[in-house]
Amino acid sequence: MKKHIIFGILLTAIGCIGFLICLVSGNIIDQGHAYTKNWSISNKSLQNLTIRSDYNIDVNFKKTTSDQNYITLNGNLTPKQIEKLNDTVLSKGNLTIDMKHSNPTLNKINLQDFGIQDITIHLASDFQFDNVVIESDTGKIDVNNLTSKHLKVAVQSGFVEGYKNDIQDATVRTKSADVELLHWLGNVTIHNDEGTAIIKDSIGDFQIISQSGIVQSHRNIGEAILLKTDTGKIVSTEDDVTTLNINTKAGVAILEEVDGKLAATAGTGKIVLRNIRGDLTATTDDADIILDQQTVAGNITAISKSGLVKMTLSPLFKSAPITTQTSTGEVFTPKTFSARQGSPKINIKTDSGDIKIFSEE
Structure with missing residues (x-):
């Protein structure tokens, strides 16, 4: 009985060795x-x-x-x-x-x-x-x-690229593939877990929803744009949109030269805003809100529980009514800002975060 067992083990070993040889040589x-x-x-x-x-x-x-x-x-x-x-x-x-x-x-x-x-x-x-x-x-x-009237693309990994397409409704779903759409006409929804998703120089309503990837929207025109990520990064530059919604749980959002109504929310992380030409509302839990505004446009509302709210405003905002409120944080505003009547209205509120407003004079 023992001999049979030993003989079986030897045959198995020889078979495994043969399999490995074939595998390495490519024959299998x-x-x-x-x-x-x-x-x-x-x-x-x-x-x-x-x-x-x-x-x-x-x-x-x-x-x-x-x-x-x-x-x-x-x-x-x-x-x-x-x-x-x-x-x-x-x-x-x-x-x-x-x-x-x-x-x-x-x-x-x-x-x-x-x-x-x-x-x-x-x-x-x-x-x-x-x-x-x-x-x-x-x-x-x-x-x-x-x-085409409709387009659906679903890939786990790889790359999705689109250029000069006229599609009423398009949906792109990926796990780790990069997506880049340029000069697109029509509505687009992109879902990805990770990777980079970019829409540029396009016309339509867009949604980019990512878990940990990089979300970018540049020079697009439309009624509504939604950019959302859990822990990734959001970048929007020179978008001309009726409503732009930004949402991140623990990521970073950078928005520059945006025309339109902006609503940005964040848990932790940071929201950086530069020259937003439209009503602006930023709401965070622990995330910092950094605003650099050189042009006078819509009303500004910044609300944070424990994050820092820092604004750098041009002298054009001297007549803008500024309201600040915090429970335990510190408030710093320039003496040159009289905060009487005028526009736009600026409302800043924190629970324990600091509020700092600077003027570039």
């Missing part, structure tokens, strides 16, 4: 089979495009140099997946490109390495979608010159 790694697939489409034959993949994908929307619209797909997959793609056709205005893992368990233990699946959607300038959906674990999603 399935690199798939090369393939290429093309779909020709007309402006009316395809309204809804869906791309789903568990593999690393590179999706690129680009203008064609002719009036022809077509989709090209190439990479490496299993024979069964290639057969499935070859059988994929347009049906009632829908095209679904499905590259899900045939065996997710094998992929999780890294026995498949198929590289990047390249998907290019070539579209004429007058081509319009109703819906575009892209879902993948990882990948680079490059959306350019796309016109």
Whole structure:
């Protein structure tokens, strides 16, 4: 009996050694089979495009140099997946490109390495979608010159880039992917756990909600912008918006040269405001509020429980009514500020935080 046990252990050891040798040499790694697939489409034959993949994908929307619209797909997959793609056709205005893992368990233990699946959607300038959906674990999603009613992008990691798109409603969800949208027309919602999310030089209503990432909005025009993070950083510069809402639990928010009504809230951290041209309300628990205001615009309200409120105001604010209130903190205001009648009105309140107002004379 003991001999059988020893013999079994030896066979197991030999098998493990063989497995490791194959693994190191690359013989056991399935690199798939090369393939290429093309779909020709007309402006009316395809309204809804869906791309789903568990593999690393590179999706690129680009203008064609002719009036022809077509989709090209190439990479490496299993024979069964290639057969499935070859059988994929347009049906009632829908095209679904499905590259899900045939065996997710094998992929999780890294026995498949198929590289990047390249998907290019070539579209004429007058081509319009109703819906575009892209879902993948990882990948680079490059959306350019796309016109669609709806767009949904969901990636775990990688990069999402958009340039000169006209989309009524777009949603981007990521875990750790960076997102950069430029010259966008339409409403956008971005959710990410970490990474950087940026919208620049665009027109529409935007929401960027992040846990620990960097949230940026620059030179955008719209009715409403919401920038929110738990522990990350928020930056807004030169936005022209009816209402800008900023919310952070423990992060830093920096807002500069914003036109519009601003409401900023924070738990801990810091809110830095420079030249806000509109009514401004900043409310914090322990976060500091730092304001540098060189232009006279809307009313200013700053309320903090225990954080510092520090304001640097130009001499143009000499006639502005300033109201300060604190329970246990200290208050410093320049003697040159008479705080009688005028505008805008400035109201500052803390429980235990200090209030400091300076004039640049």
